[in-house]
Amino acid sequence: MRVQTICFLAFVFFAAACGNQSAPVSNAAVADTSTQAVKKDSAKYPSAEELDAEYQRIPKAIGFDLFKKRMVSLEEPFSPDSALKALFPGQYYQFPSPYDDNQPISIEEWSCPTCTQKEFTGWYEEETVLFPLKDSNETRYKDTLLFTDDNGNRNVLMSFSTTEFAQDLILCGRFTCANFGLALFTEENKKWNLKTFSPALGCYGSFQMIPSIMLLKFGKNNYGCYFDNTNGGAGGPFYSDSYAFGIVNGQFKMILERVGTGRIANGKSEWKSDFIIPQRTSAFSDLEVVTAGDYYSKKSFDEAEDDTANTPGAIKDAIRSNEHFDFKIVSHYAFENGKYVFKSQDLSMAPSANK
Numbered sequence: 001m002r003v004q005t006i007c008f009l010a011f012v013f014f015a016a017a018c019g020n021q022s023a024p025v026s027n028a029a030v031a032d033t034s035t036q037a038v039k040k041d042s043a044k045y046p047s048a049e050e051l052d053a054e055y056q057r058i059p060k061a062i063g064f065d066l067f068k069k070r071m072v073s074l075e076e077p078f079s080p081d082s083a084l085k086a087l088f089p090g091q092y093y094q095f096p097s098p099y100d101d102n103q104p105i106s107i108e109e110w111s112c113p114t115c116t117q118k119e120f121t122g123w124y125e126e127e128t129v130l131f132p133l134k135d136s137n138e139t140r141y142k143d144t145l146l147f148t149d150d151n152g153n154r155n156v157l158m159s160f161s162t163t164e165f166a167q168d169l170i171l172c173g174r175f176t177c178a179n180f181g182l183a184l185f186t187e188e189n190k191k192w193n194l195k196t197f198s199p200a201l202g203c204y205g206s207f208q209m210i211p212s213i214m215l216l217k218f219g220k221n222n223y224g225c226y227f228d229n230t231n232g233g234a235g236g237p238f239y240s241d242s243y244a245f246g247i248v249n250g251q252f253k254m255i256l257e258r259v260g261t262g263r264i265a266n267g268k269s270e271w272k273s274d275f276i277i278p279q280r281t282s283a284f285s286d287l288e289v290v291t292a293g294d295y296y297s298k299k300s301f302d303e304a305e306d307d308t309a310n311t312p313g314a315i316k317d318a319i320r321s322n323e324h325f326d327f328k329i330v331s332h333y334a335f336e337n338g339k340y341v342f343k344s345q346d347l348s349m350a351p352s353a354n355k
Contacts, residue, residue: 136165
C-alpha cells in the first residue's frame with residue numbers, strides 16, 4: 001500500500017511553498033530572455049468566494065492514450081499553461097497562490113478510462129504506483145527550462161507532476177512520490193512544436209512533489225536532464241539518489257541511476273554529487289558523477305538505522321582508520337545499449353577542514 005504521512009500545518013506550508021506554484025520559463029545553458037511565460041492578469045483569478053466554489057472540481061475524461069505519439073504545436077511566445085492544457089487536455093483550473101501573488105497554481109484535472117497504465121515503484125520496493133489512474137488524476141508543471149541548441153534553435157524542456165485527484169489541493173505525505181513526466185518543445189517557424197513527450201517516467205519526490213530538474217548536455221544537439229531524489233525522516237539526515245534522463249530512439253528514457261549520491265545532515269558527514277560531461281565527442285559522451293564531501297566520524301551517524309553503511313562505497317575502507325577527512329569520488333560511465341554503464345572510479349582524500 002502507498003505509505004501516507006499526516007502533515008502538520010508547518011509541513012503543509014512548507015510543501016505548498018516549495019511545490020504548489022507554477023514556475024515561469026527559466027533560462028538554462030545559453031542565456032535567452034526573449035521568451036517568457038505568458039502571465040495571466042491577476043484580475044482574472046477567481047475571488048475567495050469563487051475559489052471555494054471551484055474546489056468542487058470534476059476531472060474530465062481524456063479520449064486517447066497519453067503514451068501514444070501525437071502532434072502538438074503552440075503559438076509564440078511559449079506558455080507553460082498552454083503546454084499543460086495541450087498535453088493533458090482534461091479540465092484546466094488556475095488559482096491564486098496564497099504564497100506568491102506572481103505565481104498562480106495551474107492544474108489539469110483528468111481521467112482516462114482507456115489509457116495504457118504503467119506501474120512504477122514508490123519509496124519502498126513493495127509499494128507500486130499506477131499511472132494514470134482510470135478515474136482521477138491531477139497534473140501540474142514544475143520546471144520549464146529554456147535553452148538554445150548548437151544550431152541556434154530555442155528549446156523548452158518541461159517537467160510535469162501527476163498525482164491522485166484531491167479536492168483540497170494540499171500536497172501531503174513525506175514518503176508519497178509523484179509521477180514524473182517530461183516534454184521537449186522546439187521553436188520552428190514562430191511555432192513551438194512538440195518533439196517528444198513522456199507523461200510518466202517514474203514516481204519520485206516527496207510530499208507529492210517531484211524534484212527540480214537540471215539541464216544536461218550529453219553531446220551535440222542532445223540534451224536531457226537529471227535530478228536528486230532526496231528524502232529522510234523528520235529531524236534526521238536526508239539521503240539522495242540521482243537519475244539522468246535522455247532521448248533514446250525518439251523517446252525519453254531513464255539512462256542512469258546512481259544510488260547514494262548525497263547526504264544532508266547537521267553540517268558534518270555530508271556530501272553531494274554533480275553530473276558532468278568532460279568532453280562532448282559523441283551523441284552520448286562519457287559521463288562523470290563527481291561526489292564530494294567530508295567524513296567527520298562515526299559519531300556523526302547517530303540516528304536510528306543511520307550508520308556508516310550509508311557512506312559511499314569508495315570510502316568504506318578509509319573510515320576504518322581515519323576519523324576526519326574530505327573526499328572526492330569521480331565515477332566514470334560510458335553509454336552502451338541505451339544507457340550509461342559504470343566503468344571505473346577515482347578517489348582522492350585530504351585532511352578535513354570540518355573538525
